[in-house]
Amino acid sequence: MTAAQERSVIAAAQRGDDQAFELLVREHQKNVYNLAFKLTGSEEDALDASQDAFLRAFQNLKSFRFESRVSVWLYRLTYNASMDIIKKSRRGRIVPLPTDEEGSELDIPDDAPPPEEAVQRREELESVRRAVLELDPDKRRIILMREYQNMSYTAIAQALGVEEGTVKSRLARARMALAEKLKKNGTFSGETQSNKQMGKKEGRDRM
Amino acid sequence: MTEHEIFFELLGQRFDGTLDAAGERRLREHLASCPQCRELYACLVQARGALDFQVTPPPELEARVMGAVRRENRQRRQRRQKTVGVLVGVASAAAILAVTLIPGYLRLTAGMARDEDAAPSPCMDGDLREAPPDEADDSPAPEDGDFVDQVPGDSLKPDGSDGQSELAPYAPTSQDTTDNPTIPGESLPPGSGGEVPEPADTDLVNVLDYIPDIYVDLRYATEDNFTGQVIYDFTQARLRYGTVKKLMAVMEELREEGYSLKIWDALRPVSAQYKLWEICPDSRYVANPNNKGSTHSRGGTVDLTLVYSDGFEVEMPSGFDEFSALADRDYSDVSPQAGENALMLERIMTAHGFIPYEAEWWHFTDSTTYDIVE
Ligand SMILES: [Zn+2]
Ligand SMILES: [Zn+2]
Numbered sequence: 270m271t272a273a274q275e276r277s278v279i280a281a282a283q284r285g286d287d288q289a290f291e292l293l294v295r296e297h298q299k300n301v302y303n304l305a306f307k308l309t310g311s312e313e314d315a316l317d318a319s320q321d322a323f324l325r326a327f328q329n330l331k332s333f334r335f336e337s338r339v340s341v342w343l344y345r346l347t348y349n350a351s352m353d354i355i356k357k358s359r360r361g362r363i364v365p366l367p368t369d370e371e372g373s374e375l376d377i378p379d380d381a382p383p384p385e386e387a388v389q390r391r392e393e394l395e396s397v398r399r400a401v402l403e404l405d406p407d408k409r410r411i412i413l414m415r416e417y418q419n420m421s422y423t424a425i426a427q428a429l430g431v432e433e434g435t436v437k438s439r440l441a442r443a444r445m446a447l448a449e450k451l452k453k454n455g456t457f458s459g460e461t462q463s464n465k466q467m468g469k470k471e472g473r474d475r476m
Numbered sequence: 477m478t479e480h481e482i483f484f485e486l487l488g489q490r491f492d493g494t495l496d497a498a499g500e501r502r503l504r505e506h507l508a509s510c511p512q513c514r515e516l517y518a519c520l521v522q523a524r525g526a527l528d529f530q531v532t533p534p535p536e537l538e539a540r541v542m543g544a545v546r547r548e549n550r551q552r553r554q555r556r557q558k559t560v561g562v563l564v565g566v567a568s569a570a571a572i573l574a575v576t577l578i579p580g581y582l583r584l585t586a587g588m589a590r591d592e593d594a595a596p597s598p599c600m601d602g603d604l605r606e607a608p609p610d611e612a613d614d615s616p617a618p619e620d621g622d623f624v625d626q627v628p629g630d631s632l633k634p635d636g637s638d639g640q641s642e643l644a645p646y647a648p649t650s651q652d653t654t655d656n657p658t659i660p661g662e663s664l665p666p667g668s669g670g671e672v673p674e675p676a677d678t679d680l681v682n683v684l685d686y687i688p689d690i691y692v693d694l695r696y697a698t699e700d701n702f703t704g705q706v707i708y709d710f711t712q713a714r715l716r717y718g719t720v721k722k723l724m725a726v727m728e729e730l731r732e733e734g735y736s737l738k739i740w741d742a743l744r745p746v747s748a749q750y751k752l753w754e755i756c757p758d759s760r761y762v763a764n765p766n767n768k769g770s771t772h773s774r775g776g777t778v779d780l781t782l783v784y785s786d787g788f789e790v791e792m793p794s795g796f797d798e799f800s801a802l803a804d805r806d807y808s809d810v811s812p813q814a815g816e817n818a819l820m821l822e823r824i825m826t827a828h829g830f831i832p833y834e835a836e837w838w839h840f841t842d843s844t845t846y847d848i849v850e
Contacts, residue, residue: 285549287542294538302533316537323541327548386678389845393526400523416527438477441484447523448516457519475761475797476770476777476839 283330301347308351310398321350396456408443483513504819525843677718686720691738691787702797703755713742716775719842725828734785740796741779744772746850776842782821790817793837804835
């Protein structure tokens with residue numbers, strides 16, 4: 270959808286046109302749902318968060334002023350809806366740690382164990398997710414915009430109200446902070462680190 | 477700004493593909509001298525790999541959202557009709573007509589609505605605000621009346637329900653199919669005539685089928701390896717198709733510079749790893765298959781070196797499977813040219829989603845993890 274088409278569709282949706290709003294949902298649901306999934310780490314929560322985001326968009330459609338692209342606005346709503354769900358689940362129930370051996374075994378039905386690679390991917394996503402949630406909000410936001418939503422520097426600069434150069438230096442610091450969290454949490458030390466430790470002893474394992 | 481922060485800015489440019497030669501040199505110098513940033517860098521590359529996937533939203537999402545939206549719109553319309561009267565209905569009919577992505581058509585229909593608004597109408601004489609909804613049916617514009625009565629969403633419900641159900645039937649659209657990856661013609665196996673479906677990312681494929689100009693010298697299929705024995709009973713370099721796609725991107729970049737790759741080892745099934753272990757049961761030389769085994773057994777790991785496009789080997793820190801300090805990724809102990817070349821290989825491989833192994837400059841693993849191949 271070009272910006273002009275988006276304007277027309279939003280205007281129609283603002284007048285109460287269901288089908289125009291449906292076009293917006295179809296256009297953006299993939300990105301909205303993916304962001305929600307990568308943030309909440311569960312299909313169920315991602316569905317709830319995406320639904321909340323779209324309904325909030327619908328309810329606030331009248332106040333949309335075309336100052337930013339719809340996608341940026343929807344991302345913000347999706348992020349807020351996802352964080353609400355994460356906060357609620359933290360308060361309300363104990364979320365088992367997905368990397369916890371016993372916890373993950375409970376989820377695996379005896380007859381059909383998920384492929385090891387799927388489990389590993391899930392664990393990796395979970396580690397990234399946790400590290401991202403541990404970042405302070407400013408850093409988290411810029412990481413989300415660039416690494417999760419692929420927003421252009423121009424769009425990020427506009428959304429944050431700063432220069433593009435500032436976006437790049439903030440992003441660099443945020444990436445560094447994220448890498449430090451990942452390293453501290455340990456899942457992503459991978460071959461590199463384990464072999465560093467090997468190296469201290471008597472040489473590294475051959476692969 | 478610290479050197480480390482500058483490194484991360486340069487890294488950002490590298491991710492974006494906008495890093496110039498001077499920046500690349502500076503980045504490499506820092507990588508070579510700062511073990512801390514090397515580790516952070518590896519973590520970041522892996523994390524980006526872990527985020528590099530797409531999930532498909534379930535059909536319920538659209539159905540649930542639109543169920544609630546239609547209900548809300550209908551209620552709003554009814555409220556407005558009670559107080560405002562029929563003109564609102566005419567306006568929303570224009571909006572309904574305007575469901576198209578073509579702005580020109582949208583302007584056209586909007587213009588039509590304005591014309592009708594301006595045209596003399598029995599409604600214009602009366603007090604619009606008090607016109608009861610029933611009078612809409614008597615207006616001289618029957619198609620407008622139809623639109624007022626018919627909520628568009630209802631037409632999507634073949635069961636004739638009132639649309640109150642949250643789970644409206646999901647109507648697949650053309651957009652549902654746009655996510656299928658397209659097959660790049662040149663990546664098809666030779667002689668396939670373009671009819672062979674693209675493999676799944678987890679499928680094991682012969683690399684040469686997809687990258688005909690890559691060089692393959694599978695050392696363990698010959699006696700030319702550190703054991704002096706033939707280990708493999710096959711001669712093809714096989715990898716996961718997802719990994720091959722990443723190699724394609726690497727090759728694309730290398731071709732422009734007049735370089736290519738030579739593969740020394742690719743998939744090494746667990747059976748072959750046992751054979752190696754029997755010959756050399758020492759984890760300093762062979763990964764123990766009884767422990768974690770080798771990443772080569774997953775089909776996402778490849779040993780390779782940089783060659784010129786004619787296949788001539790470029791100077792590198794050491795030979796393949798050399799068991800000395802020269803083999804690791806600390807290039808301070810090798811010639812500047814060899815270090816430079818190894819870093820170039822490392823840069824291109826990591827830019828396309830591979831994780832370099834610290835102890836062997838030739839060994840790279842796909843950031844996507846695959847199952848073990850027995
Ligand atoms: Zn550093
Ligand atoms: Zn290897």
